[in-house]
Amino acid sequence: MNRPVLPTSAAELRVDTSEFFERAQQRLRFEVPAALTDPTLLPTSGDADTDxxxxxxxxxxxxxxxxxxxxxxxxxxxxxxxxxxxxxxNSHAGQIAFPGGKIDASDASPLAAALREAEEEIGLDRGFVEPIGYLNLYATSFGFRILPALARVAPGFELALNSSEVDDAFEVPLSFLMNPANHQLHSKEFRGAMRSYYAMPFAERYIWGATAGILRGLYERIYLP
Structure with missing residues (x-):
């Protein structure tokens, strides 16, 4: 697990929209990792405790x-x-998350599943969505292996929340989330051993666990060599 490397404060860091998406398009692809569906393979985080x-x-x-x-x-x-x-x-109740969920047999790809879930959960019209590529596979303590798909979303969309799945939808500045000064490392006990995890508290929102881990992975893929 890489540690923060940029000596910037939250107030100093700004993300250039064009540069961010240009970097993302250069670095990401739609290659599905074998560990998503092969139980004999495991995702790796780079952190021995998490792995x-x-x-x-x-x-x-x-x-x-x-x-x-x-x-x-x-x-x-x-x-x-x-x-x-x-x-x-049943899982991750009351937590901050990305739109998404289990990949159904009818889904043509993980990307298709993510787009379908975004429509079902928050009513995000895929006509506003430009997919860019997959991030690293991420595993959770509930046994899910999550493949995140980064996408550019054009402004102007309207959301319709599915209240059976989602209580709220909101936006957080990318500059805050991509600033490693805001990537806090917390720890807790898991079956007798301490494990570390990322947290990115923003105002009253506590972003942590898989969501913060995926955001940290986005930072590493886009901004680290």
Whole structure:
């Protein structure tokens, strides 16, 4: 797991919209990693504690492939569109997340699943969405293997939230999320051992766990050599 490297403060860092998407198009592809559907392969995070946790989870849970959309809204000051999951859901209830979910057999690809879920959860019209490529595979303590799909979203969309799945949808400045000064490393005990995880608190929003981990992965793919 890489540590923050840029010596900038949240107030100093600005993200140029054109440069961000240019970098993303150069660095990302739509190549589906074999570990998404092969139970004998495991995603790796680069952090030994996290990888050990994923290994334990993989031995207990059936393979559960999933996909999420990482929607970057191409405003003058770009933002990331996030959701607040409903409190009654079986997994990650009440947490901040990307639109997405399990990959169905009818989905032509992980990207198709992410786009479908974004339409079903928040009513995001795919006519506003320009997919760019996949980020690194991410595993969760609930046994999901998540393939994030980065997309450019044109402003002007209107959302219609599915209240059975989502309590809220909101945007966070990309400059905040891509500033490593805001990438806090927290830790907690997991089965007798301490494990670290990223958190990116923003105002009253506590962004952490898989969502923060995927955002950290986005930063690493776009801004690190």
């Amino acid at each position: 050990q946790m994923w290994e334990m989870i993989a031995a207990e849970f059936p393979l559960r492939p999933a996909a999420v959309l990482v929607p970057v809204v191409a405003r003058a000051e770009p933002t990331v569109l996030l959701t607040l999951r409903a409190p009654h859901l």
